Amino acid sequence: MASDEFALTHQDFQAEDGTTPARRTDWLAELRGVVWLVLAVLGFHSLVAKPFYIPSESMMPNLLVGDRLVVTKYPYGYSFVTPTFHLLPFMPGRLFGHLPERGDVVIVTPPGSETDYIKRVIGLPGDRIAVRAGIVYLNGNAVPRRFLGERDIPADANTRCDDEHYPGRRVENAGGRASCRLPIYRETLPNGRSYDTIDKGWSPGDEFAELRVPQGRVFLMGDNRDNSADSRFSTAENGLGGPVPWENIGGRAEFITFSLDGSADLNPLTWPYSFRPGRAGMSLHPSRSQ
Secondary structure, eight states: OHHHHHHHHHHHTSOTTSOOOOOOOOHHHHHHHHHHHHHHHHHHHHHTEEEEEOOSSTTTTTSOTTEEEEEESSTTOBOTTOSSSOOSOOOOSOBTOOOOOTTOEEEEOOTTOOOOEEEEEEEOTTOEEEEETTEEEETTEEOOEEEEEEEEEEOOSSOOOOTTTSTTOEEEOTTOOEEEEEEEEEEEOTTSEEEEEEOOSOOGGGOEEEEEOOTTEEEEEOSBTTSOOSTTSOGGGTSOOSSEEGGGEEEEEEEEEEEBOSOOOSOGGGTGGGBOTTOTTOBOSOEEOO
């Protein structure tokens, strides 16, 4: 009896000529699988973490053009700029919202823009902030900084060290290797978090009249103080137009995954040589004094 049942079942899968037909592809099921995969990736990028590419020198010496980062979305909660694509209109408030901490490196989308900037949080709501002769003042007190000497940052296709922005700073060693020699200052915020900055001398951003950071806003600056369009500058100057709403903070920068010097081209043999050594895995959290 069992053999008869098997024979009947087997015949159900055979064509009339006795051959077994090829299984057809279910294209609708395949399409659903692709759609779910895309939605899962977008959901992860929007709610958990996403990669970020450094396009400018505003955060030197800590971040270089060509660095690839991981940016987490959840530390400050979620707002209208959280989704990967900035398609939502401004909406006040944050879901599970938390203010950033002074010293955090954050991704920010300036009001009226769809472009992401990366800057450091300097002032929080209620802080009085000013810049005098290049020194940051918080609540009437100068933020301590210590000169660390000059540091040579290798010049390459991504870090050009051009005369317009770094006059007289390009040097070459005995082997002909070019570097950008820049003065480094270690700045320490009132909460004990410290990080390196660049201050080459006088620039328009070295003087900023005191203001009080409004509620619901944060004051952001770049570490490359003479080459950063940040909260010190108007939107007409490509800056952030003052303290930015905390809703415009899109996430916190965590660590560098890898870094490219810009020398690679379409030839795959050039790709391994374009990786900058020693940058992968670098944390972007400022150190904290004991």
